[in-house]
Amino acid sequence: MKTMALLPLSLALLASCATAFAGQTLDRVTEKGQMTGVLMESYPPFSFLNEQNQLDGFDVDVAKAVAQRLGVKLKLETPSWDVIAAGRWSGRYDICVCSMTPSEARAQVFDFPVEYYQSPAVIVVNAKDTAIASGKDLSGKKVGVISASTYEAYLNKDLVIEGAPLKYPFDNVQVAPYDNETVAFQDLALGSGVRLDAMVTNLITARERIAQDPRFKIAGNTLYAEPNVVAIEKGDPQWSARVTEVIDQLKADGTLSKISQKWIGADISQ
Known part of the structure; x- marks a missing residue:
């Protein structure tokens, strides 16, 4: 039984x-x-x-x-x-x-x-900008990123990528999260300091955007590499x-x- x-x-x-x-x-x-x-x-x-x-x-x-x-x-x-x-x-x-x-x-x-x-992260600025030439120049600036992205975490200095220790060359940054990059680029196109001073994004995405719109340019070297x-x-x-x-x-x-x-x-x- x-x-x-x-x-x-x-x-x-x-x-x-x-x-x-x-x-x-x-x-x-x-x-x-x-x-x-x-x-x-x-x-x-x-x-x-x-x-x-x-x-x-x-x-x-x-x-x-x-x-x-x-x-x-x-x-x-x-x-x-x-x-x-x-x-x-x-x-x-x-x-x-x-x-x-x-x-x-x-x-x-x-x-x-x-x-x-793999892709590197870079700074994008308005083509007429002369104030931002490297990561350290982001200090005190208003920088656009995709909301909840690794770029937002990076600017907040709390991004952790396994096996890739990060350096933060800037002091505090005013982070401006966006739902999509199209709106962020539109704001950056208005001119430095109007709504944004810069953006942080993917190098490949940045090159694609710049090839179609000469109002933008990449500032400085790669910030860090992302898998x-x-x-x-x-x-x-x-x-x-x-x-x-x-x-x-x-x-x-x-x-x-x-x-x-x-x-x-x-x-x-x-």
Whole structure:
């Protein structure tokens, strides 16, 4: 009788273990035949709305390549960066191929299976500016950044990147968070000190913007280098392993390099 009584519990535990081994996110993606990714709507050349009002860019193409390799469709959503970076998605999103830098704070809610490119952070100023020539000149200035970004944390002097000790050449900075960089650039275009004195952003994004709009320029040298990683919900090792496997395949067969050359004009994937 005792054996019979324990049998259903044993079967239940076995089923539970089998489900855990399969991986909650991988199961969901496979069963739906769809992977839901998140990224920013206004972050060229990584993600932006093209002339057909469709999402395009480096991150978009990488996400498409990942979905294709998994044999599923891709659905992209563009909540605010605050929402993306806060994590705790509760199954709403499966993956963030969205130029996220791993930080100590983000590691509390995300796993970062694999790095897929690197980029340096730089200062952008109005083209007529003569007051800011390096990081130390940001002291006391009003500097625009994406809200909840690593650039905001850097200017607040509390950014921690694993294996990359940071230096802060400036004193206190007046940080001005924005929901997207397009509005920040519009404010900077009004002139130094009107609404902003400078911005801190990605070198590649800055070059893209400057090539299209001569009202801006890069000031000084790189502030620091950022690894950019794929981010997923914390605590799903099977999904983490599968995503790592796919990105490694895209690196090995040259797919990531081709996407990089297409959008950046150089290979930033290695």
